[in-house]
Amino acid sequence: MNASSSPDLETRLLTLAAARFGKPVASLAPGDDVFEKLGIDSIQAMEMLTEIETTFGVEVPDYELQGVTTFAGIAELVRRRLG
């Protein structure tokens, strides 16, 4: 995994989240709190994660999600699985 691929992964994540919850992609940043920014509850967040898993072809176990609240945090989990 090279360094240049990481921002790309984050952009794809933000695009997916923006499309799913009808937000302009420019309004989202990697450091944002997912729940607050999208105005969603934890169940909606988990539903989004399933879409992320399908898109990237990875499986992230639920216990790894504990304490993860930002887009960058989710990207890191996905990256670890891809790597």
Add this chain to the structure above:
Amino acid sequence: MDAAPETRPAAPRDARAYAMLDASRYTSVGEMLRDALVQFKTHVAFTELDRRRVTQRLSYLDVKRAVERLARRLEDAGIGAGDRVAIVMTNQARWPIAAMAAFFRGAVVVPIDYKLTPKEREALLAHAKPRALVTEYPLFAPHAAGALEAVSLVLVSEAPPNARLGHAQRWGALDGADEPAGSDAPPTFVPRAREDVATIVYSSGTGGQPKGCMLPHRAYLAQYAALTALFPLVAGDRYFSILPTNHAIDFMCGFLGPLCGGAMVVHQRTLRPEFLTATMKSERVTHMAVVPLLLTAFERAIREKLDALPGWQRAAVEALMQVNERLTERRPNRLVSRTLLRPIHEAFGGELRVLFCGGAFVEQERAELFYRLGLPVAIGYGLTEASTVATVNDLRPFRGDSVGRAVDGVSLRIVDADASGVGEVQLHGPTLMLGYLDDPEQTRAAFTEDGWLRTGDLGHLDASHHLHLVGRSKNMIVTRGGKNVYPEDIEGAFGGVACEELAVFAEGYLWQTRGELVGERLVVVARLKSGATEAERLRFTEALHAANQRLADYKRAHALLLTDEAFPRTASMKIKRGPLAEDLRARYAQADMLWLGEPVEAVR
């Protein structure tokens, strides 16, 4: 003291209840479970899935062998009558297997919430002082080296081959294939009396003083008999265990209840709604318990389904819902509902008999919608101090406006009722705890002089003895995810926000309403310096908001009330919460609060 008459209505008994073990014949939970494993040996006890893959099916006989193997290890480590065995695990078959092995040895099971942080778990372990801890590698790994050294036997499942376990030992394959050779002798069963402690369950785990409820065997035996008389779980039933097993509800409904009747328990390693409904379908789930938050998610899924239908079809479903409602007025009729509302039922697997939903504040409209769709939601109410369930709706007929009637073995009274009949709910009977572990002071405060449990909840009984909760006399909330939160415990988080004084309240404690229940939410009450400018107020609100966002989701406050009166305080400068709440109630309305954000919470 002004007490309303006690209620103990006769529970309607379901014929299927006779297929289950008779709890009155046993003196301990361990004894009853030991018999169940023999009696139902050919049935499937546990099915585990990881997403769509079935990863394990265990018969009662498989479980019996795994329990005895583990009990042997506990015995070899010298664990016996009255010793404590803590369990920190996600929902999987190993959880009940570990508990059954501990009960086999006459030990006390200490369920610890796996969602707590490693530090919080360590604090509870330090309080409970268990001799053994059974856990799984993903939960074990984050503990600092040496943090669990005080526990002499630590068993870790699912550890990778090269994992560093320190003094902990591996709990390998359930069939014992990869375990170190030990003594081959069968373990010795250790009998217990009904009054002996069966479990120590923590009713508040985060911050503040840990409250470990010591529950005796008789509490579980009484509760098992009462609940299964209303909702039998027998061979052929499939219970989907998604609430944490460490929580009182799943411990009863997802462990003792199904196993003592020969039913099957389904575990799913992920809790994404998509996989939950897929599992309900593939395993043809008949029973499950949920938190109100999950009902919300299910409702969203149903509404999306309905909205996607063409107009005429939606109108047809509406009409069918009305027909279904009329046909099931007195009691649920699964066949009628399934036939009429097939597409909706199929989304939930098509076999669901009942959804249990605990928590005082299930929205009535939501429960009614589910019932109209032919998916009965049995709303109940309970607290760890009283085992599991104090009241529940028996669905004969369905009621969405009440938390139900007292179950068999639970006496309920309303004390110090006001003119409208509202007073504190107090409980009595065999399901009550013996007290809090090592805490005579809190134990004394929890009971009245004549031995009734003070719940801290305010309510009234209607003519049919159904309980209606209207608020709290204790300053606490139970979140939609089922966690107890004591507002005092989180005031410290706002310490850095500049103001004259600040207090956190449960909204239901500040304002007790009826009909429309106040949500289970936290309110920050703050006083700024007199003559604060608009800019200063804005700065304060922003700082408070920022501090709020840094809290764990379920600890966040959802509203702010600004006041300009100084808080009443004791000589030692503690806030007098009762008088302050009374004063605020008199001077402000709920509408005076500023909204900080929607409640957000993780389910598990």
